[in-house]
Amino acid sequence: MSKIAKIVYTKTDEAPALATRSFLPIVKAFTKTSNIEIEVKDISLSSRILANFSEYLRPEQQVEDALAFLGDFAKNPEANIIKLPNISASVPQLKEAISELQEKGFALPNYPDEVKTDEDKAVLALYNKVKGSAVNPVLREGNSDRRAPKAIKNYARKNPHSMGAWSSDSKTHVATMTEGDFANNEKSVTVKNATSVSIVHISEKGTKTILKENLALLDGEIIDATVMSKKALIDFLEEQYEDSLDKNVLFSLHMKATMMKVSDPIIFGHAVRVYFADLFKKHGKTFKKIGADVNNGLGNLLSKLSELPKEKRDEIRAEIRYAIDHGPELAMVNSDKGITNLHVPSDVIIDASMPAMIRTSGQMWNADGKLQDTKAIIPDSSYAGIYSATIDFCKKHGAFDPTTMGTVPNVGLMAQKAEEYGSHDKTFEIASAGKVAVVDAAGKTLLEHTVEEGDIWRMCQAKDLPIQDWIKLAVTRARASQTPAVFWLDKNRAHDAEIIKKVKKYLPEHDTTGLDIRILSPIKATEFTCERLKKGEDTISVSGNVLRDYLTDLFPILEVGTSAKMLSIVPLMNGGGLFETGAGGSAPKHVQQFVEENHLRWDSLGEFLALAVSLEHLGTTNNNTKALVLAETLDEATDKFLENDKSPSRKVGEIDNRGSHFYLATYWAEGLAKQDKDAELKATFTKIAAELKDNESKIVSELNEIQGNSVEMGGYYLPNENLTDAAMRPNATLNIILNAI
Ligand SMILES: NC(=O)C1=CN([C@@H]2O[C@H](COP(=O)(O)OP(=O)(O)OC[C@H]3O[C@@H](n4cnc5c(N)ncnc54)[C@H](OP(=O)(O)O)[C@@H]3O)[C@@H](O)[C@H]2O)C=CC1
Ligand SMILES: O=C(O)CCC(=O)C(=O)O
Numbered sequence: 001m002s003k004i005a006k007i008v009y010t011k012t013d014e015a016p017a018l019a020t021r022s023f024l025p026i027v028k029a030f031t032k033t034s035n036i037e038i039e040v041k042d043i044s045l046s047s048r049i050l051a052n053f054s055e056y057l058r059p060e061q062q063v064e065d066a067l068a069f070l071g072d073f074a075k076n077p078e079a080n081i082i083k084l085p086n087i088s089a090s091v092p093q094l095k096e097a098i099s100e101l102q103e104k105g106f107a108l109p110n111y112p113d114e115v116k117t118d119e120d121k122a123v124l125a126l127y128n129k130v131k132g133s134a135v136n137p138v139l140r141e142g143n144s145d146r147r148a149p150k151a152i153k154n155y156a157r158k159n160p161h162s163m164g165a166w167s168s169d170s171k172t173h174v175a176t177m178t179e180g181d182f183a184n185n186e187k188s189v190t191v192k193n194a195t196s197v198s199i200v201h202i203s204e205k206g207t208k209t210i211l212k213e214n215l216a217l218l219d220g221e222i223i224d225a226t227v228m229s230k231k232a233l234i235d236f237l238e239e240q241y242e243d244s245l246d247k248n249v250l251f252s253l254h255m256k257a258t259m260m261k262v263s264d265p266i267i268f269g270h271a272v273r274v275y276f277a278d279l280f281k282k283h284g285k286t287f288k289k290i291g292a293d294v295n296n297g298l299g300n301l302l303s304k305l306s307e308l309p310k311e312k313r314d315e316i317r318a319e320i321r322y323a324i325d326h327g328p329e330l331a332m333v334n335s336d337k338g339i340t341n342l343h344v345p346s347d348v349i350i351d352a353s354m355p356a357m358i359r360t361s362g363q364m365w366n367a368d369g370k371l372q373d374t375k376a377i378i379p380d381s382s383y384a385g386i387y388s389a390t391i392d393f394c395k396k397h398g399a400f401d402p403t404t405m406g407t408v409p410n411v412g413l414m415a416q417k418a419e420e421y422g423s424h425d426k427t428f429e430i431a432s433a434g435k436v437a438v439v440d441a442a443g444k445t446l447l448e449h450t451v452e453e454g455d456i457w458r459m460c461q462a463k464d465l466p467i468q469d470w471i472k473l474a475v476t477r478a479r480a481s482q483t484p485a486v487f488w489l490d491k492n493r494a495h496d497a498e499i500i501k502k503v504k505k506y507l508p509e510h511d512t513t514g515l516d517i518r519i520l521s522p523i524k525a526t527e528f529t530c531e532r533l534k535k536g537e538d539t540i541s542v543s544g545n546v547l548r549d550y551l552t553d554l555f556p557i558l559e560v561g562t563s564a565k566m567l568s569i570v571p572l573m574n575g576g577g578l579f580e581t582g583a584g585g586s587a588p589k590h591v592q593q594f595v596e597e598n599h600l601r602w603d604s605l606g607e608f609l610a611l612a613v614s615l616e617h618l619g620t621t622n623n624n625t626k627a628l629v630l631a632e633t634l635d636e637a638t639d640k641f642l643e644n645d646k647s648p649s650r651k652v653g654e655i656d657n658r659g660s661h662f663y664l665a666t667y668w669a670e671g672l673a674k675q676d677k678d679a680e681l682k683a684t685f686t687k688i689a690a691e692l693k694d695n696e697s698k699i700v701s702e703l704n705e706i707q708g709n710s711v712e713m714g715g716y717y718l719p720n721e722n723l724t725d726a727a728m729r730p731n732a733t734l735n736i737i738l739n740a741i
């Protein structure tokens with residue numbers, strides 16, 4: 001008998017956390033006879049806030065720092081983690097969560113809008129640990145392997161999602177900077193030997209300010225530094241404002257303010273100020289006085305207006321209305337509620353928003369709730385070209401056809417906070433004109449830029465071992481699937497040129513005979529990949545961290561309708577496995593529908609796929625043959641689930657997340673009953689399969705009949721355990737069958 005081995009299951013937020021409350025009891029019931037222990041770690045936004053503020057809480061309110069535990073555990077060869085999507089909180093989301101917790105009796109300090117005292121500074125530092133994409137970079141101690149499994153592709157080919165037609169006269173386009181941005185100012189070096197560097201600002205008068213010190217670098221580490229010119233950015237945004245008016249297209253801004261949590265909110269703020277330029281000219285001082293910060297969106301300004309006398313408030317509101325009525329039309333997040341693209345930085349996140357637009361004929365929603373061509377503003381030109389190339393392709397060839405198109409798996413460099421997504425602790429809004437230099441331990445300047453006040457300067461890192469591991473993973477995937485692989489690297493970009501040197505150095509260490517492996521610039525790679533995709537051919541994209549994020553939403557959303565259906569594996573560099581459930585987010589819209597209608601349309605397919613690979617990993621590393629049988633039968637159950645189309649419907653009264661879990665459990669039990677590799681499992685699940693089957697119509701109709709009324713969750717960020725568990729496990733018959741295993 002194998003020893004007991006552990007799978008750590010993450011509890012997160014919003015729709016995925018609701019789904020877990022229904023699915024995890026099934027997982028526990030199915031695995032408990034097989035020497036598998038399921039341990040749950042709560043990394044929800046509320047839990048992460050509480051864990052960081054223990055000293056403000058009563059002892060009974062304090063919680064474990066589960067993220068810190070998982071960060072360590074990810075480096076342990078025994079790690080086997082199932083990671084569900086969590087909220088990467090923008091400041092507005094963080095503030096909402098804080099006030100909900102305060103209302104629930106947790107004496108948390110407010111989020112400091114302005115830092116005046118040392119305590120403010122300390123509190124802000126703690127909240128910064130929770131803000132933005134604070135979970136994934138900690139857990140991702142390995143590179144990324146994301147793909148749509150065959151069964152998912154076959155399902156999409158047979159049941160294609162809607163795909164808006166493209167016409168060659170679409171006015172939709174991408175607008176990006178041609179100078180002064182991160183892409184054009186980038187400089188990069190590879191450090192030969194380990195050292196430590198400091199980042200120093202030298203003012204025009206010669207005053208030196210250390211922005212960061214003692215940053216350790218390893219042998220062969222690539223670093224790059226770059227700067228976004230505030231002036232060039234504002235000029236660019238002003239041009240786009242005018243051009244949107246001229247061309248009568250929607251003004252839409254696509255950023256990743258959650259993951260690029262320092263740079264992108266600043267860029268977002270400039271866009272809001274450019275759009276409402278007259279308003280800021282007239283009332284700028286007042287806005288400062290009331291502490292409005294549009295880096296957190298127009299919504300922040302609107303909420304701060306309540307601090308003004310009614311007359312002033314009404315005057316400003318009328319002027320905002322006037323600016324929106326007379327400026328370019330804004331893309332809307334919710335036209336019914338008047339929420340624009342500029343309201344909340346986390347409402348429009350580029351990895352999901354651009355593909356959604358491309359899937360919808362290149363259109364976004366306008367204020368009248370109608371679809372309209374749009375200008376997609378992506379200020380930095382580093383990666384904007386992949387979207388313009390895809391759009392150009394669709395304009396020329398029409399929309400992709402999900403019934404015939406190929407697939408684009410991705411191998412992404414992301415281990416150990418690689419590249420831009422690890423840059424936020426080295427990103428600075430520059431206080432005054434001068435220079436910023438990266439200086440090594442010997443006092444040698446490695447990288448240097450001339451800067452102006454308000455510019456955004458950043459430094460990124462990519463370590464050598466993660467790069468070697470990424471190259472190896474690319475070859476492994478190309479070999480295993482016999483698919484051409486393209487490194488999306490531009491030899492004319494400073495950082496990419498350094499990476500290319502490493503690809504050329506390490507690729508020959510692998511057997512690549514018979515494989516088609518090439519290096520193409522992101523734009524050429526998009527064209528090459530799209531040509532093949534259209535013909536039904538598959539191409540692996542091997543990319544850096546930002547493109548990993550973009551491409552693993554772009555192609556899945558075009559191919560299978562959502563990135564939630566992706567198999568997303570992170571082979572951890574120390575031997576463990578991190579299994580992400582799909583590549584999508586936490587879909588706040590789904591919670592809203594659940595609360596209103598008691599219907600959860602979240603599809604847990606990504607979770608089924610992740611669990612199967614996790615069980616397989618556990619089985620192989622622990623010689624646990626039962627786990628291997630559970631993995632195999634779960635995969636078969638997922639295939640059957642797809643064949644029989646048991647995914648949640650979007651409509652109330654029809655099968656939802658809970659009903660879909662019932663079917664998965666039934667098919668899984670049937671598979672276990674049918675197999676002959678493990679007699680104990682066969683005996684246990686023969687009975688369970690029969691009970692589930694016998695009660696199918698009763699359970700399914702009951703699960704559908706309870707829908708239609710609102711649900712009380714007792715909170716959003718910290719829902720009430722009992723209420724929410726009861727809502728997600730409402731069926732007594734099903735619960736009795738599962739509890740008896
Ligand atoms: N790995 C992680 O932890 C990630 C976290 N996030 C976080 O998620 C939140 C929302 O991000 P957003 O960019 O809107 O992306 P989402 O993927 O949450 O939403 C985009 C749309 O995709 C569809 N969708 C996504 N997942 C599913 C699913 N399992 N079942 C059915 N449909 C699904 C829904 O569209 P529809 O129903 O209209 O078809 C949804 O509205 C943010 O807080 C963000 O920070 C984002 C990405 C990854
Ligand atoms: O960590 C996040 O905020 C988002 C992650 C993401 O979008 C991805 O990994 O694809």
Ligand SMILES: [Mg+2]
Nearest residue numbers: 351549553583
């Ligand atoms: Mg993503």
